[in-house]
Amino acid sequence: MKLRWTSIAWSMAYLLLLLSLITSVRIIGMLFLIVPVVVLYSTLTLRQFIMHMVPVWLVALIIAGQAGLFLPILGVFFMIPGIVMGRMYKKFTPALRIIIAGGVTTLIELLVLLVAARAILDFSLGAYIRDVIEISVAPMQAMADVNPELNDILTPEYIIGLSNYTLMLIPCALIIASFTMAVITHAVSRPLLESMGYSVPRLKPARDWRLPSSMIWYYLIAVFLEFIASANMTGVLAAVVLNFMPLIHIAFTIQTIGFVFFWANYRKWNSFLPFLLSIVVVLIPPLRIIGILDLAFPLREYITRPKR
Incomplete structure (x- = not known):
């Protein structure tokens, strides 16, 4: 009974993290979204795990409405690295290998997501980055009347160059983001699972x-x-x-x-x-x-x- 109520509590935590993706704290929610999946998969059978996941996605879709149509998709997206890490926890795989597997899986998914967004939604990452940079430098450009030297700095060529430079760093950013999520997931999941009585591999000192x-x-x-x-x-x-x-x-x-x-x-x-x-x-x-x-x-x- 204790395990059952604990699983329900983690399902609720997973639901709250999913719903956080449509709020201003989406970045924080995304960093911890894999944790409930790892805990649930590590402590439940596959059938029980699915029985917890599906209701969470449906409730998230109902609560969020049209704004949350993508939540089940993101739920499945972040579920995959969670399953990979949870399965390796069950096999007591060395912790470093678990983190690497989780990071690589997340990285592959991010790349697939970008390719799918380009093919299906005609999403251009380069155009998006340019828009973000233009929005970011707009307040500084508005100060040009007070400080004319900004006009010499914030030229169209500078903005284009900054956009291209940022775009070139996207692979590095994706790698860092993927492995950061894997490290955070392990750092949080391991002590939680140990507190529930499960033996979990640790990193070397x-x-x-x-x-x-x-x-x-x-x-x-x-x-x-x-x-x-x-x-x-x-x-x-x-x-x-x-x-x-x-x-x-x-x-x-x-x-x-x-x-x-x-x-x-x-x-x-x-x-x-x-x-x-x-x-x-x-x-x-x-x-x-x-x-x-x-x-x-x-x-x-x-x-x-x-x-x-």
Whole structure:
């Protein structure tokens, strides 16, 4: 009976998150929308899971009316990565593989969604981005009478260039968004499932986070390509570099955080201190050089090497 009422409560949470997609907090709702699906799929049989999902979609459609015709579609959309992650939780797959699978599944779905929107609704992502940028710079253009220098900056060529630059970064944005949702889903779902009595795989402790050593070569290649592409930032090579560099910077930031936790554990610092330092690492991007050095040179082995 306890499990039954818990499942109903999670179905209600899923309904509220679905309805949040037609409100001003849709971004927050979207980040957590997979969580109820993972919890329900991990704790129910397939038949029970479907019996919980279908009523939620119908109620969402009824409450939202015509404005919510897309809610069942989004429900199915976010259900798929939830099922993938939930199924892997049941098999006690390593946590990192679960996050990667959830992120890749979400990314593939986003790409399919963009292609379908283009084919069915004639949706142009480039035109949409240009419209958003024009709306964003409109208040600044209105200030041109007060500050004439803005006219020299906010030229039509500048707006077009900014639109093209933003469009080139869409692949990177989709990758970051997909894996952010997967990480948030795991971070929230794991303790919830454990509190319900289910055994769930955990990530390695932060002090053990280490990238493959080959990432150094990828980074050097990316830096070299960035140098070559700097003279032609509109080419395909520039687009590849623009999307790859932010991702590898994030990777080395994670490596730096891992080193911070390793050092704190080695020095037996207060457990709160590495969390505070990790925030500093995120807020000051150049500190990722620590992660690069940690990967390029055996810093951890040097630190723990017995002194003669």
